[in-house]
Amino acid sequence: MRFLFWFLLLAVAAVVAALAARLNAGYALLVAPPYRVELSLNLLLILIAGGFAALYFGLRVIVRTIQLPAQVREWRRLQKKDRARAKLDAAIVALLEGRYGKAQQQAQEALALPHSSGLAALVAARAAIDVRQFDAAEAYLSRPETQARSLSVPRLTLSAEIALEQGQPQEALRILDALKREAGMHTAALRLELRATQAARRFDQIPSLVDQLVKRGVFDAAQGEQVRIAAQREQLRALAHDAAGLRDAWSRLPESTRTLPPIARAAAQSFLQLGGDREAGEVLARSLEREWNSELVEPYGECRLPDATRQIEQAERWLAGHNQDAVLLRVLGTLCQRQQLWGKAQTYLEASLALDNHWRTHLALGEMLGRLGRSDEANAHFVAALRLATDELKRRR
Template sequence: MRRLFRLLALFALAVGIAVAVRFNEGYLLLVVPPYRADVSLALALFVLALAFLLFYGVVRGIGLALALPGRVDGYRRRRQREKAAESLRESWRLLFEGRYSQAMRRAGEASAVGESPGLAALLAARAAQHLREVGKAQSWLARVDRDDRRLTPARLMVEAEIYLDARCFAEAAEALQQLQAISGRHIAALRLELRAHEGCGNWPEVIRLTRLLEKRAALAPEVGEQIKLRAYRELIRQRSDVGQLLKTLRRVPAAECRGRLASVFAEALLVDDAHDEAQSLLDRCLAVEWESTLVRLYGQLATSDPTACIARAESWLPEHPDDAELLRSLGRLCLQQRLWGKAQSYLEASLALADRREVRLELARLFEQTERAQLALPHYRAAAEQAE
């Protein structure tokens, strides 16, 4: 539509000029002694316009000819940038496809031309990391900060992952500390930091980071529980005395000190002959959640007040009359106090609920201690058969 309007306007202008020329009687007198020429004004104007157009065309042509090398060079540079941008996009695609060698090559092409060189170097470093070519990855990472300071956090993240893959945990933790100083902590960095501190054996920091990730819903509860359980086991293994063990136990939140973790601490307390502290822990945990593993450990207690320990265990019987572990623990506690009759009744009740080798052996030992070897013999035989 716009072209139609322009064509109509051109026609109108031509008609206007033709009408003006038709009714124009003026003329132009040119005097160049000894010559003299009379030319109509319309012809003079036409010739003048034509001469201007010719002059403009010649000047324009000369200008275009002189600018041609620069225009060709600019065109080449634009083509190079377009190819570099295409190489960078292809590098991303190849990286996600798992074609790491090709991704690194295309990223190198983009970096050589200067198309987002820092980002291209970061891409090449990531591809080299997947190829386990640590030297090349470090070489590419060295170019990132030089080309673009804004990519420093990304460079530190990739560097930390490379160190973790190489099991250089201390170096990974140092890179993540630098990242924290620049941009703070985020979930991905916290996960890497957790791996780094696990590798370094910094178990208090592992526990703290695990709780932080659980708080941000960035770690499954089951996974977090496994990590904390391992960390506490290592701390318990590294203990120097029972005082240090109790100090570690006091730092555990009540919500965490249950189930397997509580049994790990209780077993360690029993190994260190801290039976009263173990009983306190077991009483506290069993009051919150009934756990057969903790009940089994209750039967191994040798506290300063064994009678109170037996009474406490018997108070659980009305609520858990069919718990074989509770009956077995009561039998063992009564055996320690040489309460033969009660011990026999509890162990036989446990055996009736679950025929277990450990219970038969304890019954056999009870009969031997009370000089009833004939009654012990069937239990030894049954225990031997179960062992096979």
């Protein structure tokens, strides 16, 4: 349709031009003594139009000829830039596929081309970190292309990860502090800071980091709680030689956290190492009252409380609701043996063996019978304890 319109328009223009030429009887006289040139006006107009067109196109050809070398250089630059971009794309795809060697190769080829982006060096560094080629990764990150301000965040993040992977959590935290000053803290940097803080054993700083990661959806509530509890447990274990620090950390924990089995066990073990048997016993008893956990019974039996009779009575109250718990029976036997209640001790220990043939119970029975002068029976239990303990070690291997 468009072609037909232009064809008709051109035909009309040609007809109008032909009619105008027939009606135009004028002429032009050009005098340059001794020459006289007489031309029809139509021919003069045609010559003027043709001359203008020739001059215009001639000038265009000259300008294009002059610009041709610059245009060739620009074309070549764009070709190299396109090749570099293609190499970078291939490097990113290889990195996402987990082909780290190929990712480095493609990134190096991109860097070898002029006008390459610093992003290629970052991709190569990321691939090198994943195969633990830390020297190569640091070399990539030190290239001039990566020093652009727009690339400071990924460069600092990768530098912090290199330090962390090399066992330098303090250096990683220093770099992350610089990153925080540069551009604030984003999610990936927060995750890295959590790892570095754990490695640096700064357990008191972990709960606040976990809260931020939960808000950003990195952890759900249950996962965040697990990480938080693990950090609090390790903090309590780390204070096993600092009585004041341990009591301060324990006092700052909410009551709901203190009665959690992992927390209670860690606190009790640290209190026991510091000679705080009474505090350890109270911690374990409160946790067991809230939620029964056989793993807490063993350390409760290790506590040497001032009122041993009351300790036995407490354990016997628990036995009313957990009479099939072999660990509780063994602990009761140990507590009775400590008070020289030989009959009750033997009864509890034998009941524990009936439920669980454990080497610790055989050992406790052997020690008690040895003190009572029943050497043959004691030796039999010692042999059984040794055999069972050896089997357990083999299974752990």
